Amino acid sequence: MAYYISNIARSKGDPKVLHAGPSSLGAADRMAKALGWFSIGLGIAELVAAERITRALGMEGKEALVRAYGVRELGHGIVSLSPDKHLGLWSRVAGDGLDIATLMTAMRHDNPKRDNVGIALAAVLGVTLLDIIGAQGVTARHSRPRGRPRSYRDRTGFPQGVQAARGAARDFQVPPDMRAAPTLAAVSDRAPQERARPH
Amino acid sequence: MRALVWHGKEDIRCDTVTDPEIEQPRDAIVKVTSCAICGSDLHLFHNFIPAMLPGDVMGHEMMGEVVEVGPEARGKLKKGDRVVVPFTIICGECDQCKRGNFSVCQTTNRKKYLADKVFGHATAGLFGYTHLTGGYPGGQAEYLRVPFADATHIKVPDGIPDEKVLFLGDIFPTGWQAAVQCDIQPTDTVAIWGCGPVGQMAIRSAVLLGAKQVIAIDHLPERLEMAEAGGAITINFDEESVVERLNELTGGEGPEKCIDAVGMEAHVSPSMPDTVYDRAKQMLGAESDRPHILREMIYVCRPAGVISIPGVYGGLVDKIPMGQVMNKGLTIRTGQTHVNRWTDDLLRRIEEGQIDPSFVITHTVSLDEGPEMYKVFRDKQDSCIKVVLKP
Numbered sequence: 001m002a003y004y005i006s007n008i009a010r011s012k013g014d015p016k017v018l019h020a021g022p023s024s025l026g027a028a029d030r031m032a033k034a035l036g037w038f039s040i041g042l043g044i045a046e047l048v049a050a051e052r053i054t055r056a057l058g059m060e061g062k063e064a065l066v067r068a069y070g071v072r073e074l075g076h077g078i079v080s081l082s083p084d085k086h087l088g089l090w091s092r093v094a095g096d097g098l099d100i101a102t103l104m105t106a107m108r109h110d111n112p113k114r115d116n117v118g119i120a121l122a123a124v125l126g127v128t129l130l131d132i133i134g135a136q137g138v139t140a141r142h143s144r145p146r147g148r149p150r151s152y153r154d155r156t157g158f159p160q161g162v163q164a165a166r167g168a169a170r171d172f173q174v175p176p177d178m179r180a181a182p183t184l185a186a187v188s189d190r191a192p193q194e195r196a197r198p199h
Numbered sequence: 200m201r202a203l204v205w206h207g208k209e210d211i212r213c214d215t216v217t218d219p220e221i222e223q224p225r226d227a228i229v230k231v232t233s234c235a236i237c238g239s240d241l242h243l244f245h246n247f248i249p250a251m252l253p254g255d256v257m258g259h260e261m262m263g264e265v266v267e268v269g270p271e272a273r274g275k276l277k278k279g280d281r282v283v284v285p286f287t288i289i290c291g292e293c294d295q296c297k298r299g300n301f302s303v304c305q306t307t308n309r310k311k312y313l314a315d316k317v318f319g320h321a322t323a324g325l326f327g328y329t330h331l332t333g334g335y336p337g338g339q340a341e342y343l344r345v346p347f348a349d350a351t352h353i354k355v356p357d358g359i360p361d362e363k364v365l366f367l368g369d370i371f372p373t374g375w376q377a378a379v380q381c382d383i384q385p386t387d388t389v390a391i392w393g394c395g396p397v398g399q400m401a402i403r404s405a406v407l408l409g410a411k412q413v414i415a416i417d418h419l420p421e422r423l424e425m426a427e428a429g430g431a432i433t434i435n436f437d438e439e440s441v442v443e444r445l446n447e448l449t450g451g452e453g454p455e456k457c458i459d460a461v462g463m464e465a466h467v468s469p470s471m472p473d474t475v476y477d478r479a480k481q482m483l484g485a486e487s488d489r490p491h492i493l494r495e496m497i498y499v500c501r502p503a504g505v506i507s508i509p510g511v512y513g514g515l516v517d518k519i520p521m522g523q524v525m526n527k528g529l530t531i532r533t534g535q536t537h538v539n540r541w542t543d544d545l546l547r548r549i550e551e552g553q554i555d556p557s558f559v560i561t562h563t564v565s566l567d568e569g570p571e572m573y574k575v576f577r578d579k580q581d582s583c584i585k586v587v588l589k590p
Contacts, residue, residue, distance in 0.1 A: 082482050141574075178380045
């Protein structure tokens, strides 16, 4: 719907959208976009609310680690929102593994917030599943299929053949403003003794 | 009408939109018969070039039939004329147009205030290429309003299929200008990075202009095969060192002329650590472009050689070795293409059978399939090199 606002920048006779058609973004691309923004949101939360997070999980003293994970999440998000989204999503999967490993260290019996850790672990496992589905989806959608590419061996572009084409446009006069420096265009054509002669 | 519309990053849709209308006396309306997805459309698809807005119609490579003409364009155009529309909108009257520098026309960018701030001075208006170049709706649509239509057109005769002349609007003159501004000599080796559509046209142009040898660099087998078919020696950068191989092919001297037909989105690979660095910076918004090709060209180019850059760059690049450029005395030539400067000559060459640009087309689909084809083209799936859309 943003195009309604941007119509301000158009003139009277410019075409304006009446009805939007299907997008070049596939379902996997949209999922990557959603997960990318989720990463950025989570990253910001980990950066600004590290104390709250560690307190809720009984992991006091690990604030620096949570902030570092926040920076990592921002990285995942930026890459997931870029054209290299498959890298972003696979990096999220790796990050999920790190999150799970970190949360497992907090699943101690003496942790009074063990239940919260369990909920967090379940959430991360769920997101991991989405990340794997998303990463597989965008990889499949945007990969070049294996196998032999089409052959363009006969696509010369020269109806009379390549040999006939070589130098066929030597009649063309290069305009003066596009002449190369005389070191190549003129001097190199002259005889060595002429080149050496002082001007 | 239907049109391919930008809704956001990687989000192109085939929408129903209002028909374009004549706004100015020099305007014309063209019924689009063929249009193409250009490699530089992918920079917009990825939102790497700023100032796209949701609702912008894509496309800057198109042709069709004139169906309506504004009063001041009537001397040059009439209903029924068959035209290719160049991607640069030109007035034909300003100082730059008179010099043939059409891509920096001083008149046609209707958002000059914006471009002046970003570029220092505004350049020409472009179709379907951000609000920095005027925010003009593009031609991946059933109809297109052509501003300054009396100058902004290339008339093409009936009887030649669309596919042979469509690319006069962009990639053919772009590849041609890339080669021309190298001032190719019969003793020259021309190295071309990127075997996408512009790279393929640059290869053919360098061959036609008589280079001693043309070397094409890429890593996709189908693109390398097409380059080889056009007369190039190929280097697969996944399999061999580009610098070593180029030096080997030039007796250790390096190529005299280097063409960057890749631009701001160089391939990223851990085997080329600077590309990983660029990608990371690009993601963080600390660099807009990935200039690996520029670095490699500057390094390998023969001293006093020419670096020609038709590939699109969007903004800021990092770690460009200006010391090498300065000490080697390299000439750097770049710019959007001055399309109309070359098209009369190129149309003649097509008509005479010197070249048939349709060789590059690998996919022809309806406009409705356009959004999916953006993905296929970007991901290099199905051996896709060039997509033509039929509205």
